[in-house]
Amino acid sequence: MNLHWILSILVFSPLLGIVVLALLPKTQEKVIKAVGLLATVPALLLALAAYLHFQWGKDLADFAVSVPWIQFRGMGTQEPVFSVYYELGMSGFQMLLVVLTAVVATLSAIAAAKFVKKEWKGYFMLFLLLETGMLGVFTAENLILFFIFFEITLIPTFFLIGKWGYFEREKAAYSFLIYNGLGSAVLLIVIMILFGKTGTTNIDLLTQMMADPNVPLSSDLKLGLLIALLIAFGVKLPIFPLHSWMLKVHVQAPPSVVMIHSGILLKIGAYGLIRFGMGIFPEQFKTLATLIAVLGVINLLYGAFLAFIQTDFKMVLAYSSISHMGIVLIGLAAMNEAGVQGAIFQVVSHGLISALLFFLVGVLYERTDTSLIENLGGMAKGMPIAAGFLLAGALASLGLPGMSGFVSEFMAFLGLFKELPWVAAVGTIGIIMTAAYLLRAVLGMTYGKAHREFTGVLDLKGVEFVPVVVLMLLIVLIGVYPSVLSAPLQTTLETIMLGIGG
């Protein structure tokens, strides 16, 4: 069977939904929501099929597609001087991110159907475009294509925040656009230099070429390019001090968008650092390893300490994201199997956990019109099930064994303790602080005396159970049986380790 077109269908299937939506009248609320939700399903099914394909022992390379796309010819020559291919592919790592994206996107569509109160048509069209962008980012096999998809994610996000967000939504949207735009510009420069120097943008080819000592790039230039990548993806991750835009987005964007943003979009930063930073420039990454470890610890502690004094639960989660992305950096800086695998686990794990927590924030906000910790005090009485899931989500986030957060945190630290034990030891303060700020916030909201009677406050019901239960089950599955993630990752890890030469 020819599987080459599967990925293209997977990536572009949400666009079909856009076409259908375009033909619908604005007022058909129910139909619009249904179409928006259904349009995410083909990608989800195909992503799961790809996972099963791997589990049945088949090669993910079956999905790779490569056709000539854009070519520049010199005057009078037949051979193209520069050619860009349309190349999609999947390694185990990419497949996991695609599955994560597809799952979170579908659940986010459910959240949107519940929580978005106006102009559903526009919302879902932008949302589906965003999904295509994300899926493309994780399957693109060359830098130009990656960049195009990367930009496709920016624009819908900008509008989704700016139009459907809370009170200061426009400010948040601009802040998002400026920072990410600058990041993109830096990224584009890196891509163009690489393209100009080597004549290709194929990621695997570039990885091979950079390992070759005869490549026409001095090690200084490589280091410069890596630092540029670190900045470009550091904005996205985000790395301190490039984080302030994402605080605004976390607070101002609608919950269904934050699920995507915190769950997937931030992960593009981690993906870029791993695939391009560490993948293409392993030597230079090594020279920066200590710096990255220190940055990771700063992220971890800075986010944790600031989360400790926030009054708005959304801000707690925003700083918590910064803190948790520190674990990704810590794992990467270790540059051994344990560390890198921990970082990748953290990417997936945090995607699931933050999606869960932000969905619950949406639930709470819908009922109470607030996300201030103080105002919500004692809500476990009125909505015990939601409170229970909130607590379980917080426990997952603080790295409770048996849930996904622990496995990733454990491996990241395991890795770094081998290479830089002192830096890692300082980082473990973050483990304590994470428990402190999450319990402070969650117990502040759920335990204690109810300060305020919320009239008509209802517990989780109906379709709201779907995202909560699905995410929780995945979190526990990874925590109890981490092989579901580690098995697909082994080849990717081998490739990376080969590059590092360790």
Next chain:
Amino acid sequence: MGLSTKTGRCQALLGFDKIRVVPGTARRGIVIMMENAWLIPLFPLLSFLILLLFGKRLKEASAYVGILFTLASLVYSILVLFERFSEPTYGTNFEWLTIGDIHLTAGFEVNQLNALMLVIVSLVSFLVHTYSKGYMNGDERFPVFYAYLGLFTFAMLGLVISPNLLQTYIFWELVGVGSFLLIGFYFYKEEAKAAAKKAFIMTRIGDVGLFIGMILLFWQTKSFEYSEIFKAVDAGAVSGTMITLTAILIFIGAVGKSGQFPLHTWLPDAMEGPTPVSALIHAATMVAAGVYLVAALFPLFQASKTALLTIAVIGAFTAIFAASIGLVQTDIKRVLAYSTVSQLGYMMLALGSAGYVAGVFHLMTHAFFKALLFLAAGSVIHAVHTQNIEEMGGLWKKLKFTGPLFLIGTLSISGVPLFSGFFSKDEILAAAWEGGHPILFFLALIAAFMTAFYMFRLFFMVFTGKPRTEMKNVHESPANMTYPMMLLGVLAIVAGYVNTPWFGSFLGDWLVDGNPRLGHAHVEGPIWIMIAATVVSLLGIFMAYLMYYKRSLARNWLSGTGDTLHTILTNKYYVDEFYQLTVIAFTKGLSYFLRFIDVFLVEGLVKGVVGIVQGLGRTGSRMQSGQVQTYGAVAFIGLALLAVIYALTGGYLR
């Protein structure tokens, strides 16, 4: 035959296909019970899941679900224990997580210590399940309570059959969560909320020690397996400094969990949880996990004199420190809580003095008599609806079963001869003396005096004299509460006879059998130690008798002239206040400082970036003025710049 193929298929289904018997323990005979010991923790897990999903519908019937499943665990544990008497250690592993060429395993192991712990944990848990049916009757979150009990029991049983450090850590954290949920069971009470949070965070401080120690040890020995670690330590593959460092780090984990100084303050606060929980978690099982951890890793600790000394000193100090606080507390549960802290200190002192058997022995007897005391205290609270002993009195006649049972527990913990606590405490004192710690020995002896004193102070104030407040409807608890207490009462008396200097040290012989690293089965101390222990215990009881029964000694006789000592003790040496002023204040201060940075520096950066972008934009738009001269100038400057760059770099970035 039929049975064994069935188990084989079952194991294959569960991924146990890579079965590997622990090296050096060849299988003899059929070990059908031990082979399936992994079922033991699964019963309460099942109970947890069932109650979580269907608790609302089951209502009061939830209790039976919980009781039946823990009974299954108990029966199975006893069968395993009996099988372990005649068969060698059994263990098996399967692969859990692959990291490159590191293969981490999960599994279980039934050695002597684990088999004993299985029985202790499942027994106390079963009794507490039964007792709670009466105690928690009428609570609207009754099924939730039983669900949490199931979760905790699962984690605790999982902890005690873990064959490696990583798995131990996993269950270690899970018992912490079970404890956290149950302390905060009355979630609407501010005190319960604070206590639950405090318990979680303070034990987590210790857990980080364990976490670091475990990882450092892994990179030294390339394994989390206990057997591999001991092998590496024996072979001298780990440097002395590293052994000391990792051993002390792991001990910090035990300090947190077992409420040892300076991480003890969460344990008395944990009394905010329902009383059966205090009996199960904060007396008999979880808090003893720290002691269990040190015992399980004993060969590692034994390789470092410094580590052992640290344990002994912390243990002895905690024993006397907590006992002195216990002298003045007026809340019945808090007195018992401080006595728990103090008794755990004893166990640590034993282990630190190389008295492996003494530590484990006291762990066992303490589990029984302290669970008894807590359940009896719960029965008292159930009857009089207060925890303040100043408001009680004269309950002996009204509580026909609870009174005598409480007395048995009190006699046992006070170390009165012939009760179980006497034998195990004697074993500890002998170990401390023989271990060459005379100062620690005397500290422990003084603590024993204090224990006898404050326990009988408690007993006399609650059960004798006249009621100090009006109490209506005081009645004995129902049978499902008294029966578990009676069973524990019997155990609190007889459990000591498994290891006595008079009739033989069965427990000790069995515990160290085939494992010379664990030291002697029995430490033969000088005879005067036993006499001294008896004397101080009786002296303590006598003083309590004079002060609280006869009242021939004034109650402020001890504090004498000033009230300073009394104030310090009632305020628990101001440890909480000290933490408030240092650690917590520092954390808050640092957080606010970082917020200052976030608001001014980072936001400043943002403004700068925005300013530059806007500035560039404005300049750019001003350039679009339609004046050809400007365009020409810009083009020329650009060209010149390019030429300069070309001249300098040769046209290429390198």
